[in-house]
Amino acid sequence: MQETPEPHEPPIYRRIADRLRTAILSGSLRDGDRLPGENALMAEYGIARATARQALAVLINEGLAVPKRGSGVYVRQFNPIRRHGSRRLARERWAQGRAIWDSDTRGRPYTVDEVRISREPAQADMTGVLGASEVWVRRRRYSVDGRPVQLAASFFPADLVEGSAITRPDTGPGGVYARLGDLGYAPATFTEEVRARMPLPDEAAMIGLPAGTPVIVIRRTAYAGGGVPVELNEMVLDSAAYVLQYDFDA
Amino acid sequence: MQETPEPHEPPIYRRIADRLRTAILSGSLRDGDRLPGENALMAEYGIARATARQALAVLINEGLAVPKRGSGVYVRQFNPIRRHGSRRLARERWAQGRAIWDSDTRGRPYTVDEVRISREPAQADMTGVLGASEVWVRRRRYSVDGRPVQLAASFFPADLVEGSAITRPDTGPGGVYARLGDLGYAPATFTEEVRARMPLPDEAAMIGLPAGTPVIVIRRTAYAGGGVPVELNEMVLDSAAYVLQYDFDA
Numbered sequence: 045m046q047e048t049p050e051p052h053e054p055p056i057y058r059r060i061a062d063r064l065r066t067a068i069l070s071g072s073l074r075d076g077d078r079l080p081g082e083n084a085l086m087a088e089y090g091i092a093r094a095t096a097r098q099a100l101a102v103l104i105n106e107g108l109a110v111p112k113r114g115s116g117v118y119v120r121q122f123n124p125i126r127r128h129g130s131r132r133l134a135r136e137r138w139a140q141g142r143a144i145w146d147s148d149t150r151g152r153p154y155t156v157d158e159v160r161i162s163r164e165p166a167q168a169d170m171t172g173v174l175g176a177s178e179v180w181v182r183r184r185r186y187s188v189d190g191r192p193v194q195l196a197a198s199f200f201p202a203d204l205v206e207g208s209a210i211t212r213p214d215t216g217p218g219g220v221y222a223r224l225g226d227l228g229y230a231p232a233t234f235t236e237e238v239r240a241r242m243p244l245p246d247e248a249a250m251i252g253l254p255a256g257t258p259v260i261v262i263r264r265t266a267y268a269g270g271g272v273p274v275e276l277n278e279m280v281l282d283s284a285a286y287v288l289q290y291d292f293d294a
Numbered sequence: 295m296q297e298t299p300e301p302h303e304p305p306i307y308r309r310i311a312d313r314l315r316t317a318i319l320s321g322s323l324r325d326g327d328r329l330p331g332e333n334a335l336m337a338e339y340g341i342a343r344a345t346a347r348q349a350l351a352v353l354i355n356e357g358l359a360v361p362k363r364g365s366g367v368y369v370r371q372f373n374p375i376r377r378h379g380s381r382r383l384a385r386e387r388w389a390q391g392r393a394i395w396d397s398d399t400r401g402r403p404y405t406v407d408e409v410r411i412s413r414e415p416a417q418a419d420m421t422g423v424l425g426a427s428e429v430w431v432r433r434r435r436y437s438v439d440g441r442p443v444q445l446a447a448s449f450f451p452a453d454l455v456e457g458s459a460i461t462r463p464d465t466g467p468g469g470v471y472a473r474l475g476d477l478g479y480a481p482a483t484f485t486e487e488v489r490a491r492m493p494l495p496d497e498a499a500m501i502g503l504p505a506g507t508p509v510i511v512i513r514r515t516a517y518a519g520g521g522v523p524v525e526l527n528e529m530v531l532d533s534a535a536y537v538l539q540y541d542f543d544a
Contacts, residue, residue, distance in 0.1 A: 240490035240533035258508030283490035
């Protein structure tokens, strides 16, 4: 069947994608719902299989839908983690021995794995910020509800934290910030730089990202009193799993 | 020529992409440099054209490189705009009649076009936040150095701003926030919600996004004293053009 678009009208696969997108964004198709399959679209619109596939590919590429092998295309499950930029890092939290992640997940179960801790030469961009030639690095992966959502790598000036629990898997109550406090370098201010981009292959594999899902990259620097940088934390977040919230005054 | 990967070694196009990526991320290939072309890669690695193309496609998909029609593939120009979440919205700026965008661009020329201003029924998700059944909407597009970088749509409770310069193209010195101040509703606090996703077709066309470039979506609510919401601003940013910075205390 010949598909002749009206003048100025987008091609049929675009119009089908537009209709499905509207259904997703309006909520009439919801998290986890199955989209119409190729056969259903072919019958409904009188189009070829390749055209039906093209329509579904648009939504997959936009990150709104995700293919499951052998079972169809589904609305992307999105039960976002609300990551509250400042509140989660409030001193009273870690000073009381609470974990920062409890603030993010609000009771949803989370796990940390792929933990690797090592002392390494600082890379050029970190030497500039941390002013150290060697760093202790804590790399780990976070999962929420059993799904990997974030990779993080924290860098500390090696001489500052040598011998402390920061160099060991279990950092104790309140985590690394409480330990920096024990050392007389409690974080006083934070700067977060936020970017977004497509994942690198290693990141996509580690987080298990489906096609069409960018990552949010947060680079946070923690400063102790007097503006001394004490930690650099590079986080790579599944963008489909997160909303970042920042509150501030005019 | 047969390409037989070593056990556990990634395929050749991946290894070529890895080498080019390392060159880009380390800075030995820089903004605007041309990547080796298909012919050069074919000669250097003894591979087929399709394999060379696949290697370049990896970098394009990651947003690290961009194809220019008929002239090759180039390292993505990235001269980011540093958007300072809180400082740019400080009351002393707009109260003195300065434009928020002067803070972002620091002397780089910027333009605003595609300005559309209208009174509309509020959509369901906005009615909830702004508590208004009708809104004045200001839609516009920002370009920096001649390149579109952001779409923005600001929504105001219609009855609050009716008759003010907020409903006209030229909002006067200090812009909409100074005008809300004139009305007795100067913003006192802001909340920004940050997400990232692939662009919708309209957004990609309006911003002129190359393939493999996600957008950052910022939804900001401005609250006057007493927590009265006075503006909702939905911004769609070219992720390759922006670094968002947020500073806060522990």
